[in-house]
Amino acid sequence: MAKILIGPAGSSGLGNVEGVKKVKELGLDAMEVEFTYGVNMSNATAKEVGELAKNLGISLSVHAPYYINLSSEEKAKISASKKRILDSCERAHYLGAKYVVFHPAYYGKLSKEECYKIVKEAMIDMQKHIKEKKWDVVLCPETTGKGSQFGDVDELARLSDETGCGVCVDFAHVYARNNGKIDYDAVCKKIKHIKVLTAHFSGIIFTAKGERAHKPTEPERIKELLKYLLKYGISIRIINESPQQLKDSVVTKQILGKL
Numbered sequence: 217m218a219k220i221l222i223g224p225a226g227s228s229g230l231g232n233v234e235g236v237k238k239v240k241e242l243g244l245d246a247m248e249v250e251f252t253y254g255v256n257m258s259n260a261t262a263k264e265v266g267e268l269a270k271n272l273g274i275s276l277s278v279h280a281p282y283y284i285n286l287s288s289e290e291k292a293k294i295s296a297s298k299k300r301i302l303d304s305c306e307r308a309h310y311l312g313a314k315y316v317v318f319h320p321a322y323y324g325k326l327s328k329e330e331c332y333k334i335v336k337e338a339m340i341d342m343q344k345h346i347k348e349k350k351w352d353v354v355l356c357p358e359t360t361g362k363g364s365q366f367g368d369v370d371e372l373a374r375l376s377d378e379t380g381c382g383v384c385v386d387f388a389h390v391y392a393r394n395n396g397k398i399d400y401d402a403v404c405k406k407i408k409h410i411k412v413l414t415a416h417f418s419g420i421i422f423t424a425k426g427e428r429a430h431k432p433t434e435p436e437r438i439k440e441l442l443k444y445l446l447k448y449g450i451s452i453r454i455i456n457e458s459p460q461q462l463k464d465s466v467v468t469k470q471i472l473g474k475l
């Protein structure tokens with residue numbers, strides 16, 4: 217039986233401690249701690265939030281900063297990107313958050329295959345570091361929302377097969393990237409064997425270039441996703457990234473309860 221956990225991205229301005237309590241109060245299962253503009257949390261705070269989440273049975277994940285490009289032409293930018301991800305991993309370890317989500321790279325002038333190889337090398341290097349430090353976390357590159365960004369479903373499924381990393385499937389990004397189409401059967405078949413899976417969902421505004429902005433979740437669309445996840449028996453966490461992420465998470469949970 218597929219186990220589907222649901223919760224918001226971020227603490228909705230409450231701070232992580234109050235955010236976790238709110239998630240519990242609303243009957244939700246998960247929360248993503250956001251380091252959007254930088255990893256500005258001490259290990260001590262991470263431990264405190266992590267203990268609370270553990271006691272309340274809330275599954276945590278971490279979103280690493282947005283400013284990351286593992287295939288930059290500039291070596292310094294690759295090192296800075298790795299550092300941001302690894303700093304996120306350290307906090308995630310203390311948070312008890314297994315999933316460390318990030319947008320991996322941009323193709324720039326590289327071919328898809330060249331970009332893939334560079335990202336793979338960076339992943340293996342970071343995984344070595346994680347192992348040395350004994351951090352209990354899994355790198356989860358995210359499916360990205362624009363054609364200029366590395367990270368479609370095929371690339372990340374391959375990366376998972378070849379490095380053992382997890383994957384964050386942002387279904388709204390997959391939809392935006394394909395001009396408002398998503399073949400759930402095809403996507404589910406590609407991801408169902410991946411051991412560590414987490415996801416993002418929300419309504420999304422897009423152009424021909426892909427993702428533009430997030431918007432509230434349409435109940436019919438989340439219902440469609442849930443039906444396919446159940447059909448394929450996929451255990452996953454669905455982190456809602458809409459502007460009303462708490463409310464939409466509650467609605468998602470209600471819809472799931474009726475399926």
Ligand SMILES: [Zn+2]
Nearest residue numbers: 279318319358
């Ligand atoms: Zn993301």
